[in-house]
Each structure stands twice: as structure tokens, then as C-alpha cells.
Amino acid sequence: MKNTLDEIVRQYREKEGNVIFLLQETQEALGYIPEEAIYYFAEELAIPPSRFYGVVTFYSQFHLKPRGKNIVSVCCGTACHVKGGSKIADRVQKDLDVAVDGETTKDGLFTFEVVRCIGACSIAPVVLINNKAFAEMTADETSKIIKKMKKEESDAATN
Amino acid sequence: MQQQTEENKRKLIVRVCIGTGGLAAGGKEVIAAFKKAINDFCVDIDLDFTCHYQKVGCRGFCARDVLVDVVDGDKSVTYQGIKPDIAKRIVREHLIEGKPVTEWLIDDSYYAFHSKQHKILLKDCGTIDPEDIQAYINVGGYEGIKKILSGMTPDEVINEIKASGIRGRGGAGFPTGVKWDACRKAPGDRKYIVCNADEGDPGAFMDRSVIEGNPHSVIEGMMIAAYAIGSSLGYVYIRAEYPSAVERLKLAIAQAHEIGYLGNRVFGSDFSFDLRIKLGAGAFVCGEETALIASIEGERGMPRAKPPFPVHKGLWGMPTVINNVETLSNIPYIIRNGSAWYASIGTEKSRGTKVFALTGKVKNTGLIEVPMGIRLGEIIYDIGGGIIGNKQFKAVQLGGPSGGCIPHHLLDTPVTYEDIMQTGAIVGSGGMVVLDENDCMVNIAKFFLEFTQAESCGKCVPCRIGTKRLLEILDRFTKGLGKDGDIELLEKLCNDIKVTSLCGLGQTAPNPILSTLKYFREEYEAHIKEKRCPAKVCKDLLTYGILEEFCKGCGACLRACPAKAITGEKKKPHKLDSSICIKCGACFDVCKFKAVGRE
Structure with missing residues (x-):
């Protein structure tokens, strides 16, 4: 270092x-x-x-703790809020079993965060996974993606 | 028959949107799919055309992304909602056989979306390649700076901007020419021009789209401003949350350097100018001028008392002009076409056009540019196409956390700085979020207060503690714990915070509450007196139950319930135990038979 x-x-x-x-x-x-x-x-x-x-x-950009390998950011800006962003956030929190915004899973694979507007409001609600924006998401679809990522991670670990 | 040479083949252009909306909908994959399809066909057929791919920035109608134009000579056909797997069909039927694929052609709503718009900034945004300086030059780019360097004095430039009547597009609406003039006249060895691209309002993405779609217009605008105020160094303060905007801006600056448009003695004149990018580190308050300056200087972004204003004492203590992205990118067009042209658009006190991010519950979401003076209703119903699912319009939120909600009976209000201010909202930077009957106004006010409370820098007491108290009161309402006198307390506190806070953040933080109280007071009262949320949003005030007469016993709710509060046998009416229910609404969302009641 x-x-x-x-x-x-x-x-x-x-x-x-x-x-x-x-x-x-x-x-x-x-x-x-x-x-x-x-x-x-x-x-x-x-x-x-x-x-x-x-x-x-x-500044919200800085982190004093190490971040996860994958970052799942759920947008809860105004447009995403009125289109159900918080429901998605609740589900991600549950799926990853983390208690608060900004928390990283114990295995260090995922960090969950709520962001306030990433400027993609016309395709709300938006989820940002490792900086790729997913448009017009639902809690179910987000859940599926996370499940898939978890599987890929565990496959990679066993191989 | 002789094979056609490359030169005399038809030259087609496939233009694909790679703005934020376009990228998220798969813009890059669509380009790749077109390339692959053409390569595949090439093997068997001798194609009579060559194809050029053009990536363009945001075209506005993000709801219909990916938008693709196929340009053949002077004929242009636009497709909407294109996915990579459709590319092959378009290549075969349209490019090769000459018959456009009707299923994905744009329809009436596309024309309606554009009918009342007046595009100045966004005109080039969706047609030129933002990653190619030549594309901007081809549409008249950098003509403005050339024009002033070959024969206009700084005072003449300032007068031209003053005559155009343009006002700051960041929200406050201060006349741009007046600001420049003050800075030019201020004594100082060095002066700075700063572009504020710290677009932090939730629900706004105008600046992002302009930088991503037409970065050179911002650079040219900054050059003109620098010449006018006597500056040779500019900063763009941009959110790190906008990585693609940052990348394109960096590329644009590098390209401008390469061909000598930035640097020493621009176009052989005595004017030299350079640009630096400063990445914001994520703090909403840094949109405030003095906080932004502190942040560029590397400190905590805390505002200070004004005066002295930044035009007298700004960055590093020197006279500084801070303009918003949209303001700056208007400048080249004003210089090129003249102030009279610009002043002819809009109303007497609010000239020109304004870019809005139209989002929320309207059918046609996207980025729009309208002449000032257009009525709110025209934006929502003509451009926006009305409310999704033909639900009832409730309010339109303008100006984000500093703005307010405008109700149905004021939809005739013209969009000008003064008229919007009268309603209790502000034009703001351009966020326009449409709300329908399913949105709870107390919840919306609370949403904004959560935001401002979290973003308050903490320097002054009214904002630091006041917003916290406001939030606590609103939180009580949404939990059914409101009591008599709370509304009056809320109003008093709002007014106190407005007049005593240090900067714009605190002074405007109560606006979302005051405007919703003004127009939707009965909704607040229902929360307090009847412990009821009329829009059925506030979780703690709702109860769920299964209506046995409608329940088919399909088991969807039982599977969806995370708390296992629902029990029942297949094909028999289910039951919901409200003592276990966590009121998440999963059963309500999943039931196809409207058998879950919510009160």
C-alpha cells in the first residue's frame, strides 16, 4: 500500500x-x-x-470501510420513489441480508446502497449494478439478477 | 453485371441513441447487432450500400428507447423500442429490400411528444456524435467564439447576452449578462469561469444529457464567457455519479486541445483559455455557489454568507462567474444567431427555451425543451401524453427539494420564472415529476425533507436542526401519531427556517411542505384527524385483508407474503392474520382477482 x-x-x-x-x-x-x-x-x-x-x-463518495466486490445501488430519487424504488430497495436489503444502506455482506461480495438520483429518471425505477443501469425494474426482476449473481459467485468459488 | 465500387454505393447512416436511456435499453448491443447482421448478409449478397454508424446523445424520448434512425440520402426513418434481435429484420427488410419494418416505426405519440417543443440545445444533442468534435463543427459549432474573437469587444459580448434576456438556468433565474458584467468590472488579477454541472436535484437530468449529447457547446459557452469576463482558466465541477458525462467531457476537451481550439492564443487571437475538470464528491449543497467554490478548493463544501458574492470574491478569492450547464450551452447559439433571435422566443421577462426532465406518472417520459411561457397543462397532456393508465392527475412537482407541487386547477399557469414562483413552486433546474392519484402528498413532502435533512451541511442551526424537526413531524403524520396543532407548528417552523437559514438549501427546504399544505391541506388533516392516508401509501395507516367472496384460493398471495401471515388451502378462500402482517403490500400487488383489500 x-x-x-x-x-x-x-x-x-x-x-x-x-x-x-x-x-x-x-x-x-x-x-x-x-x-x-x-x-x-x-x-x-x-x-x-x-x-x-x-x-x-x-462527501458521500468516500468510504471508510472496504466495499463489496459487487455494488448494488437502488435509486430512490423522486421519479424512482414515486414509481416504487423503495420497494426494490427493501427487497434487495432482504435478499442480501443487510441491515442498512451502505452495508456490505459478510462474505464481502455485495454492497447495498440507496442512491438519490443517478439522472436516469425517464426510465425509472432504476437499479445500478456495478455501474450498469437497469431500466424500469421491479423487485422481482432485481431479485432474479441478484440470485443469478450469487450463483455465479458461488460457482466461481467452487471452481 | 459489374460489381459496384465502394464509392458509388448508397451511403446509409444508422443512428443509435447512446444517452443514458439509450444505453440502459441496450443501445450498444443494438449497434453491435446491426453490424453483425450486415456482416452476415455480406457473405451471401453483394450489398448495394455501405453503412455508417453514428452514436448520438439523448434524443429526449427515453420512454421509447432504443431509438434508431435509418438515413438514406434525404430520407430518414425512425424506429422506436428497438432490441438487438430486431436489428436483423430491419437490415433484411429495410436496408436490403427497401421496405421499412412498420411494426417498430414511430407512431403518433412520437410526433405529439415533439409537437410543442422548441429545440435549440437539444436539436444538436440527438443528431451529432458527441465523441467527435468535427460533428459539432459541421453544424456551426465554434462559430460563436470565432465570431467574437474576430471583432467583438468583451463589452459588446456582454451587451449581446444582456439583450438576449437569458437568465440562469440553474434555478434562481439571475440575468446572465448582469452577472458577467459584475465580474468583468470587479478588480482582480485573475478571474475564473466555473461551469456548475453538480446536478444534484433528484428527478433532474438535463445537464447530464446536454454534456453527454453535446459537450462542445458547453466548452464553447465557457470560452465565450471567459472572453467576456477576462478569464483564461475555467473549471467544470461535475458529479462523479455521471461517469459517462465525465468521459465525454474529457474527450471533448482533449479534442479541442488537439486542434488548437483550447490553449494559447485561440484562433490566432490574444485570447488564451484552458479548462479543468473537478469531480464532485457527492454533496447536494455543493450546487450552492460558495459551497461549490469551497469544494473545488478541496475543503468541506460548506456555504458562507453573501456578500461578498463570487463575482467579487470567488475561487481562490478572485472574481468568479459560476453558470449552470444549460445556461452556458445556450451561449454559442445566442452569439451565432443574435440576441434578437433568442429574445423573440418566450415571454417578456422569461426569454428563450427551458429544458425539463419530464418524469413520473406521464406516458411519455423524457427530456424536453419548450419555449418559456408554455402552459403546464400543455407539457403534461400534449407532450407528456397524459397520465399512465388514464389515472387522475394530482400534481406536478417542479424544482425538486427546493420547489413545490402544483395542483390540477393551476395547470394553465405559464412556465415563466414569475408565474411559477406565484404558485409556491420554482422553475428550478428543470426536474418535472408528475404525480397521480396514488401518490400521497404528505409522503412526497417527507421524501424531500428526508433528502434535505440528509444533505444539510450542518453549518447553520435553522437548517441543521430545523429540517430534522420538520422531518420528525412529518414522520409522525405518516405513522398516525399526528396531533392537533401540528400543522400550525409545521407552518411556523417552515417560515422560520425560510427566513433564517444561511444558504439556498435551507431557505428553500420548507417549500415542498408549504406548497403541499397550501393545496392539499385536507390530506394532511386526514392523516392527523382520521389516521387515514387517502392515497393509501403510508404503510402504518393501512390494513390489509382478504375479501373472501373474490378469493379464488390461487395461492399467489400466500407465496408472496414474506411474513407468512396468509394461510389457506388451495382453491379455498385464504385468510390474512393482521397481527402478523407487516403491511408490505406484496399480496395486494400480486393478486389478480382484486381479492386483497387495503384500507
């Missing part, structure tokens, strides 16, 4: 970057922001860790 962080620090210095830039690069490289990275940057750049923590917790 140290090499990755060193490289990010180097780019930061070169590009007159800022805290958000550092964190975005870190998340891009590692998938989340480990506590270790914050302390490392703090020492290297003489910026208090609290400033990093303040920024990380302010």
Missing part, C-alpha cells in the same frame, strides 16, 4: 492538488480510504488528520 500512497503524494505535490484530490485518488486505487492512509498523508504533508476525516465524512 505504501507505494500506492507515495505515488499519490507525489502527484499531489506535482499538481498543486488538494485534500479531495488525495482522497479521490486513494479511493480509486484502493476502493476505500483506510485509516492508515489518512495518518500517512497527515505525516507526509503536515496536514492534521482531522481535516482529512472532516472531508471524508462530508
Whole structure:
């Protein structure tokens, strides 16, 4: 990890970057922001860790915990809300057996999240699975896709 | 017979939508299917045409995606709802045999959808390849910046923009020319132009579609603004949640650099301009100008008190103009066609066109561009085709979390900044969500409050704590725990938050409540006094039961029930134990015989 962080620090210095830039690069490289990275940057750049923590917790893009291999995001923006997005969210939560928005399954395979509008309102309700948008979804259809993904994951694990 | 050479073959264009809607409906797969079908036919038949594939951005009518045009010389045929497996038939019957496949041709609703629109920005959006700068140049792109660099002073440009009457399309409707003028006159060594593409309103996707469909118009608009205010560096602050928009913008900037349209001494003039992209990290409040600036500077995106306004003290403390995507992409068209042309569209105080994301319970959902002054009813019934399933229209929500709901009796309201404001909503950035009889207005108000409460940055007390209290009160209503005096408390709190919050987020957060209270007060009262949700949405106020006289005993509800609250033998009426029922509504949704009652 140290090499990755060193490289990010180097780019930061070169590009007159800022805290958000550092964190975005870190998340891009590692998938989340480990506590270790914050302390490392703090020492290297003489910026208090609290400033990093303040920024990380302010923006919804940053995650302090590792994320699942697959990300299932259910849109609950206005158009998706009135067309039943929350019913889909409830089902996904049940299917993946996670309690809250943003939680990752114990096996680390899936992260469930509710997002507030991904700008695909004309094809609401929308589910985003690993960044691919699925249009005009229902709870049943979403459930089927998740079931299939679970099966593929377990097949891959046994092979 | 001699084989035809490549040159004298007919040249066909297959144009496929790869906007967000098009992609989700399988736009890329459709292109691949066309290519494959043509290759397959090639083996057996000597085709008398060559086929060129054109990817275009959002064409607006997302409800009918994937939309495909087949262009043969001056003849163009449009297909709707195309799936990859239909491609082969179109290739055989239309491209080879010359007979368009009637089943998937666009129908009357397609024409109705476009009939009352007036497309300026969206005209090029659905016809040019957004990943090719030449496509934009071919339709007159970059002529605007060339025109001003070859003989207009910055003041002349500003006067032209002022004369056009264009107002900020981000929501507030501030006159764009006035903003530029203030920035130009402000003292400062460096000045910045910032494009606000942090489209965070739930239910809005105008900016996304414009950037994905016509990114160069935004770049050209920023160049013109930069020249006018005296800036040589611009930033596009764009949501990271819009990956394809970011990609296309990056590509567009790289292409503009390559042919010398961006960089030093543009078109041999003294004007130099460069552009940087800053990715938003996901915070709705960053749509507010001063919060956006803090975010570009790498800090928590918290707003500060104004004045000083960003035009005097903005990014890095320097005079800065922040314009929304739609505003900026209008600019090249205004410069190219003249302010008089632009000012001739719309009404006296609200000139030009406005792009709306028409969504919710209308038949024809999609992205529309209408002249200012059009009536709301025309948008919903003529363009939108009315309500899905011919249900009763209830309200149209404009302006997202800062806006409000407009009821049926005000559908004659013209869409102008002033008229919409009078109803208690705002034109906003362009989200237009149509609600029908099955939508509970208390639930809608609560939905928006959940949003603003979560997105409040926490800097000022009225917004941080006030929105939380508002949400708690609304939550009580939807759970049947409302009490006398709650509505008055809600109103008082709303008004306090409006006048005391620091920024636009807090000042407008009560709007969804105030407008629904104004027009749907009886619905609030039903929740409080009768503990009843008239639209049958609020879970805690509903009870489910099986109507034995209609129940066929098919077992669908029994299988659907996650709580195992339904019991019964096959072909005999089932029973629902309401003490176990979790009121999820799964039985209601699944029953084909209307045998599940909901009260």
C-alpha cells in the first residue's frame, strides 16, 4: 500500500492538488480510504488528520470501510420513489441480508446502497449494478439478477 | 453485371441513441447487432450500400428507447423500442429490400411528444456524435467564439447576452449578462469561469444529457464567457455519479486541445483559455455557489454568507462567474444567431427555451425543451401524453427539494420564472415529476425533507436542526401519531427556517411542505384527524385483508407474503392474520382477482 500512497503524494505535490484530490485518488486505487492512509498523508504533508476525516465524512463518495466486490445501488430519487424504488430497495436489503444502506455482506461480495438520483429518471425505477443501469425494474426482476449473481459467485468459488 | 465500387454505393447512416436511456435499453448491443447482421448478409449478397454508424446523445424520448434512425440520402426513418434481435429484420427488410419494418416505426405519440417543443440545445444533442468534435463543427459549432474573437469587444459580448434576456438556468433565474458584467468590472488579477454541472436535484437530468449529447457547446459557452469576463482558466465541477458525462467531457476537451481550439492564443487571437475538470464528491449543497467554490478548493463544501458574492470574491478569492450547464450551452447559439433571435422566443421577462426532465406518472417520459411561457397543462397532456393508465392527475412537482407541487386547477399557469414562483413552486433546474392519484402528498413532502435533512451541511442551526424537526413531524403524520396543532407548528417552523437559514438549501427546504399544505391541506388533516392516508401509501395507516367472496384460493398471495401471515388451502378462500402482517403490500400487488383489500 505504501507505494500506492507515495505515488499519490507525489502527484499531489506535482499538481498543486488538494485534500479531495488525495482522497479521490486513494479511493480509486484502493476502493476505500483506510485509516492508515489518512495518518500517512497527515505525516507526509503536515496536514492534521482531522481535516482529512472532516472531508471524508462530508462527501458521500468516500468510504471508510472496504466495499463489496459487487455494488448494488437502488435509486430512490423522486421519479424512482414515486414509481416504487423503495420497494426494490427493501427487497434487495432482504435478499442480501443487510441491515442498512451502505452495508456490505459478510462474505464481502455485495454492497447495498440507496442512491438519490443517478439522472436516469425517464426510465425509472432504476437499479445500478456495478455501474450498469437497469431500466424500469421491479423487485422481482432485481431479485432474479441478484440470485443469478450469487450463483455465479458461488460457482466461481467452487471452481 | 459489374460489381459496384465502394464509392458509388448508397451511403446509409444508422443512428443509435447512446444517452443514458439509450444505453440502459441496450443501445450498444443494438449497434453491435446491426453490424453483425450486415456482416452476415455480406457473405451471401453483394450489398448495394455501405453503412455508417453514428452514436448520438439523448434524443429526449427515453420512454421509447432504443431509438434508431435509418438515413438514406434525404430520407430518414425512425424506429422506436428497438432490441438487438430486431436489428436483423430491419437490415433484411429495410436496408436490403427497401421496405421499412412498420411494426417498430414511430407512431403518433412520437410526433405529439415533439409537437410543442422548441429545440435549440437539444436539436444538436440527438443528431451529432458527441465523441467527435468535427460533428459539432459541421453544424456551426465554434462559430460563436470565432465570431467574437474576430471583432467583438468583451463589452459588446456582454451587451449581446444582456439583450438576449437569458437568465440562469440553474434555478434562481439571475440575468446572465448582469452577472458577467459584475465580474468583468470587479478588480482582480485573475478571474475564473466555473461551469456548475453538480446536478444534484433528484428527478433532474438535463445537464447530464446536454454534456453527454453535446459537450462542445458547453466548452464553447465557457470560452465565450471567459472572453467576456477576462478569464483564461475555467473549471467544470461535475458529479462523479455521471461517469459517462465525465468521459465525454474529457474527450471533448482533449479534442479541442488537439486542434488548437483550447490553449494559447485561440484562433490566432490574444485570447488564451484552458479548462479543468473537478469531480464532485457527492454533496447536494455543493450546487450552492460558495459551497461549490469551497469544494473545488478541496475543503468541506460548506456555504458562507453573501456578500461578498463570487463575482467579487470567488475561487481562490478572485472574481468568479459560476453558470449552470444549460445556461452556458445556450451561449454559442445566442452569439451565432443574435440576441434578437433568442429574445423573440418566450415571454417578456422569461426569454428563450427551458429544458425539463419530464418524469413520473406521464406516458411519455423524457427530456424536453419548450419555449418559456408554455402552459403546464400543455407539457403534461400534449407532450407528456397524459397520465399512465388514464389515472387522475394530482400534481406536478417542479424544482425538486427546493420547489413545490402544483395542483390540477393551476395547470394553465405559464412556465415563466414569475408565474411559477406565484404558485409556491420554482422553475428550478428543470426536474418535472408528475404525480397521480396514488401518490400521497404528505409522503412526497417527507421524501424531500428526508433528502434535505440528509444533505444539510450542518453549518447553520435553522437548517441543521430545523429540517430534522420538520422531518420528525412529518414522520409522525405518516405513522398516525399526528396531533392537533401540528400543522400550525409545521407552518411556523417552515417560515422560520425560510427566513433564517444561511444558504439556498435551507431557505428553500420548507417549500415542498408549504406548497403541499397550501393545496392539499385536507390530506394532511386526514392523516392527523382520521389516521387515514387517502392515497393509501403510508404503510402504518393501512390494513390489509382478504375479501373472501373474490378469493379464488390461487395461492399467489400466500407465496408472496414474506411474513407468512396468509394461510389457506388451495382453491379455498385464504385468510390474512393482521397481527402478523407487516403491511408490505406484496399480496395486494400480486393478486389478480382484486381479492386483497387495503384500507
